[in-house]
Each structure stands twice: as C-alpha cells, then as structure tokens.
Amino acid sequence: MRIVWNADNGRYADNPRALYEAWTAHGQDGVDHLWLASSRQAATFPPGVATVPIGTPQAVAALEAADVLVSNTHIQLDRWRKRPGATYLQTWHGTPLKRIHRDAAYQPPDDVMAELDDDIGRWDLLVTPSTEGTRLLRAAFAYPGRVLETGYPRNDVLFAADREARSARVRAELGLPHGTMAVLYAPTYRDDEAAGRVGGLDAPLGLDAEALARRLGDNAAVLLRLHHYMYRQSRPANGRQVQDVSAYPNISDLYLAADVLVTDYSSAMFDFAITGKPILVFAYDLEHYRDRLRGFTLDLETEAPGPVLLDQEALTAALLDLPVVAAAQAERYARFVERFCALEDGRASERVLQALWSGSLPPG
Missing domain, CATH: 3.40.50.11820 (CDP-glycerol glycerophosphotransferase, N-terminal domain)
Incomplete structure (x- = not known):
C-alpha cells in the first residue's frame, strides 16, 4: 500500500x-x-x-x-x-x-x-x-x-497521559519560569495582506507585543504564533518576554504550555477551548474582516468563548484581570465547547x- x-x-x-x-x-x-x-x-x-x-x-x-x-x-x-x-x-x-x-x-x-x-x-x-x-x-x-x-486527530495530544509533562517540557524549552503567565498570540492571516501567499511582507502584526509584555510585567511572556502564510511578516526581536514561536513544530504543545490564548478569527479557538483555559478574541479589524473580507459562521460577539476586544488597551485590561474575565465568560465558554468540541x-x-x-x- x-x-x-x-x-x-x-x-x-x-x-x-x-x-x-x-x-x-x-x-x-x-x-x-x-x-x-x-x-x-x-x-x-x-x-x-x-x-x-x-x-x-x-x-x-x-x-x-x-x-x-x-x-x-x-x-x-x-x-x-x-x-x-x-x-x-x-x-x-x-x-x-x-x-x-x-x-x-x-x-x-x-x-x-x-x-x-x-x-x-x-x-x-x-x-x-x-x-x-x-x-x-x-x-x-x-x-x-x-x-x-x-x-480532530491533531487534538488527541491534548488528552495524552503525558500532557502535563509535555507542558513542562515546552515551558522549560522556552525559558518560562514557574508562575509565568504564558500568553499565546495566534492570529489568522488576512487575504489582502497575504495576496499571492508571498509571506505577508510588511503586513502589520496587529499587536504591539513588546508594549503588551511591559504592561503585563515580569511574570508574563507573550508567545507569537503567526500563520504560516505570513512567514515574512514583521515581528519584534526575541527577548525574555516576547518570543516568536511560529516555527515551533507542533502548536498543540504550545496549547498545553500556554495559560491563555489571544486570537482573532482563527480556528485555534476551537482547539484551545478543549483545554478549558481562557480565550480572548482580539478583533482589532472586526468590521473590515467581517463585512468586507471574509465574514463569520457565527455571531462572534455573542457566541465566541471569550470576550471580543477591539483595541490593545481593552486586551491588556482583560489580561491583567484574567480570572475575573474568565469567570464572567464561563457559561458562554461551556456552550461553545458543547457545540463544537463534544467529540474530542x-x-x-x-x-x-x-x-x-x-x-x-x-x-x-
């Protein structure tokens, strides 16, 4: 065969x-x-x-x-x-x-x-x-x-018997001390920025990762997981608090290592929801993406598993108050998991x- x-x-x-x-x-x-x-x-x-x-x-x-x-x-x-x-x-x-x-x-x-x-x-x-x-x-x-x-087969690892050991290994590889809040930023691509799939040359990142890391303080790190279509997208240099993990072999391992997912319109939210960890939707170009570029299959602002945040200040505030924000979203999160993740x-x-x-x- x-x-x-x-x-x-x-x-x-x-x-x-x-x-x-x-x-x-x-x-x-x-x-x-x-x-x-x-x-x-x-x-x-x-x-x-x-x-x-x-x-x-x-x-x-x-x-x-x-x-x-x-x-x-x-x-x-x-x-x-x-x-x-x-x-x-x-x-x-x-x-x-x-x-x-x-x-x-x-x-x-x-x-x-x-x-x-x-x-x-x-x-x-x-x-x-x-x-x-x-x-x-x-x-x-x-x-x-x-x-x-x-x-989805790719999500089986999120249930693996060694998932806690995997998380610890990845965090050690990334130099994340115990107690550090790992913020995984995993946006999708924009068709008008990845035209011809040339790698998103000079496309904006959408997030000022360095400014966000400074506001979150020394006990937080921002992990950038950019879409593979955007391999030439501008990004900050790696440092202690901001790391580019776009080339990390398996994003599922990053899901295990992260404490919170920040995404936009990526299907990453459906996979990450399996973990039960908080999800924040950073929709800085919501109207453009929804009304002119793609559109959505659900009402993002009422059905997403986390709050929809339209600017970086709102995102920062949510991350600084994450336990309260996550608790406020618990019922909506549970409905999302039941609807989309019940077979996992x-x-x-x-x-x-x-x-x-x-x-x-x-x-x-």
Missing part, C-alpha cells in the same frame, strides 16, 4: 501528522509512506520520514500512484489525476469560524476557484471535528460525499484509522 501525506502544502503538521504518527506506531508491514514537502519545510521533517518536493513531476507521479491520499488542504498540482480505486481522505485544518470557499466574501479568481472545486470533486472522505463542523464544511464546499465525524476525547485518530482499515465507512 502506498500512502501520500500532505499538510499545509508541504509541512509536517496538523491532522495528517497526527494520523501518520498513529498509523506508523502500529508498525504495519507492506505500507510505504511519502510526504509532500516544500523547500522551506523539508529540513523540519523528522529523520527517516520519506519526502518528495511538492510542485514537482515527482510529486504528481506519487499522487497518481497512491492507494491513499491524506491532506488537510486542497492539493493544487497541475494535471494530477487520482488513480481509480484510490481513497482521498481530506481532514481539512479547522472548524471554520471565518467563512471559506464559496461562503467567503472575498473570492479568488474564477480559475482558482475552479481548481479548488476540482480538488473537492476528488475527495472520498471528509474528517470533521463535530456535528456543527460537518454542517459548516459541507455547506462551504458543497460537498455531498462521505464524512467521518470523529473529532483523545481517540479521534483511532476512529479515523479504524474506519479506513476495517472498511466500515459511512455511505456515500
């Missing part, structure tokens, strides 16, 4: 990584695994993991020879054709808070949308994190096919793999 894996167009990450590691932990014989790797990310793959450069004829040949394809995003390689009998498992990469594909206010050119629709037409199975996630993803992609409603229990990878191995797939 030949399996080709793809995450974020050439990274070793996300749901495909979790499924790959769960699969290989079983040590099955007669299975060849091959990852698509971008030139910027090739060195970050673990030793022994076979890769092929994405965007090359070799990558197209690998896709067309595969028995199983696993991806968390569209595979946009010219002229590739799925082999008859092959299974294309699409995990996607998050519950959509921002509107995506045909649902979004911003639309790429028609030829790009046609290419994306062609890819959707190849999908045999779509992994979803919740019943609500199924509804949103089906609608956005006009996808009528089979669904595995299992929870640390066994999503097992459920997906069992469905593939046993052939007990939902009807098409």
